[in-house]
Amino acid sequence: MTPSTATAVARQTNDLDAYWLPFTPNRAFKRAPRLIARAKGMHYFTPDGRAVIDGLAGLWCTNAGHNRDPIVAAIAQQAAELDYSAAFHFAHPKSFELASRVAALAPADLNRVFFCNSGSEAVDTALKIALAYHQVRGEGARTRLIGRERGYHGVGFGGISVGGIVNNRKFFGTLLAGVDHLPATYSREHQAFTKGEPQWGGHLADELERIVALHGASTIAAVIVEPMAGSTGVLPPPKGYLERLRAICDKYGILLIFDEVITGFGRLGHAFAAERYGVTPDLLCFAKGVNSGAVPMGGVIAREGVYNAFMQGPEHTIELFHGYTYSAHPLACAAGLAALDLYRDEQLFERARRLEPFFADAAMTLKDLPGVLDVRTVGISAGIDLATRPGAIGERGYEAMERAFHDEDLVIRITGDTLAIAPPLIVTEGQVVEIFEKTARVIQAVM
Numbered sequence: 001m002t003p004s005t006a007t008a009v010a011r012q013t014n015d016l017d018a019y020w021l022p023f024t025p026n027r028a029f030k031r032a033p034r035l036i037a038r039a040k041g042m043h044y045f046t047p048d049g050r051a052v053i054d055g056l057a058g059l060w061c062t063n064a065g066h067n068r069d070p071i072v073a074a075i076a077q078q079a080a081e082l083d084y085s086a087a088f089h090f091a092h093p094k095s096f097e098l099a100s101r102v103a104a105l106a107p108a109d110l111n112r113v114f115f116c117n118s119g120s121e122a123v124d125t126a127l128k129i130a131l132a133y134h135q136v137r138g139e140g141a142r143t144r145l146i147g148r149e150r151g152y153h154g155v156g157f158g159g160i161s162v163g164g165i166v167n168n169r170k171f172f173g174t175l176l177a178g179v180d181h182l183p184a185t186y187s188r189e190h191q192a193f194t195k196g197e198p199q200w201g202g203h204l205a206d207e208l209e210r211i212v213a214l215h216g217a218s219t220i221a222a223v224i225v226e227p228m229a230g231s232t233g234v235l236p237p238p239k240g241y242l243e244r245l246r247a248i249c250d251k252y253g254i255l256l257i258f259d260e261v262i263t264g265f266g267r268l269g270h271a272f273a274a275e276r277y278g279v280t281p282d283l284l285c286f287a288k289g290v291n292s293g294a295v296p297m298g299g300v301i302a303r304e305g306v307y308n309a310f311m312q313g314p315e316h317t318i319e320l321f322h323g324y325t326y327s328a329h330p331l332a333c334a335a336g337l338a339a340l341d342l343y344r345d346e347q348l349f350e351r352a353r354r355l356e357p358f359f360a361d362a363a364m365t366l367k368d369l370p371g372v373l374d375v376r377t378v379g380i381s382a383g384i385d386l387a388t389r390p391g392a393i394g395e396r397g398y399e400a401m402e403r404a405f406h407d408e409d410l411v412i413r414i415t416g417d418t419l420a421i422a423p424p425l426i427v428t429e430g431q432v433v434e435i436f437e438k439t440a441r442v443i444q445a446v447m
């Protein structure tokens with residue numbers, strides 16, 4: 001054991017009290033901590049040196065793998081060159097360079113990039129741009145925002161208002177006014193054990209017509225959806241669903257926002273899900289994979305027409321009263337440029353596309369295990385629903401995640417009793433097999 005890992009282990013026994021962990025059962029965690037000291041490529045290493053395979057790309061973000069040398073070097077060099085420069089009224093060159101590179105990856109005229117620091121901020125930024133867009137065009141009555149049941153759009157008040165996960169909403173008051181929700185697109189009865197986009201469910205987009213009829217199109221600013229809902233268990237869009245949403249939004253002058261915080265940067269085998277599905281939103285939220293999770297960063301890509309709507313009035317006035325101290329932080333931009341180079345040079349999006357059928361077949365080997373109610377796959381991601389123990393929602397899932405880490409040296413994600421697997425895009429076929437074999441043993445152990 002090196003001195004630094006020894007220190008980490010020593011600290012482990014003393015210092016667990018002060019840190020309030022996010023989205024974590026703190027008491028259970030502190031009884032049996034899952035500590036990660038370092039990482040490389042596909043693996044984490046615990047303080048005592050155990051290699052743990054990362055089945056979740058960090059938290060859906062380290063798409064190029066962990067601690068990639070070019071990203072590490074870019075961050076170090078940037079820190080030495082320019083730590084920070086004011087984000088308002090000033091800019092540094094790499095912010096423009098990264099914006100151009102991100103815009104070049106996005107389809108059609110999605111080519112104006114606003115930077116922030118997380119997926120949650122990206123969502124709230126997009127919602128605010130949508131509201132302000134209608135206002136600056138003289139349609140200020142368009143104030144309603146439409147989200148979707150089972151949607152996850154981060155934890156800002158905007159994001160939880162349009163989001164559709166009850167526990168993320170019910171503790172936090174009345175949320176934003178004037179929000180409505182489309183129905184979730186998932187039906188186990190019609191879709192169980194589907195690889196890719198289910199045949200059933202495209203018609204659910206027509207629920208937007210009902211919502212428009214209820215509220216009046218002239219009151220609706222925007223619709224926001226994840227092309228594939230990741231956080232609630234990998235729910236790919238039904239065939240034709242996104243196209244229909246797009247058509248209805250066009251018909252009524254409603255902006256369509258894609259939250260691509262998970263689907264962006266290769267998870268579905270393309271730079272963005274918008275490209276995979278051939279549907280162009282008006283605003284596209286990204287974060288996570290933009291710099292392979294190395295430095296907090298998020299952003300919104302706007303269509304040119306949306307941006308242009310703001311570019312009026314006297315030139316010395318601010319066009320959008322919104323931004324963050326750390327918008328386009330130099331370290332995040334440097335990491336982003338290095339990550340985009342890696343994605344390009346190693347053709348990681350294409351690699352993900354090629355690997356998708358193999359990955360889906362490997363995931364489906366879990367199908368016949370006792371207690372497995374559904375397996376869904378799309379791109380390099382899989383959701384596995386386990387039967388819930390009577391009266392104990394989430395207990396089996398939590399135990400699965402614990403056993404995966406402690407007994408199988410594997411990190412997976414859980415939402416209730418649903419497991420999610422989404423490794424870095426550098427994962428090999430052998431590692432895909434390893435991850436699903438380990439997951440199978442975990443599932444057997446918790447049944």
Ligand SMILES: Cc1ncc(COP(=O)(O)O)c(C=O)c1O
Pocket residue numbers: 060117118119120121123152153154155226230231259260261262287288
């Ligand atoms: C679709 C989606 N939107 C927004 C977020 C929030 O991102 P962050 O945790 O960076 O705020 C997430 C996080 O998983 C996400 O999956």
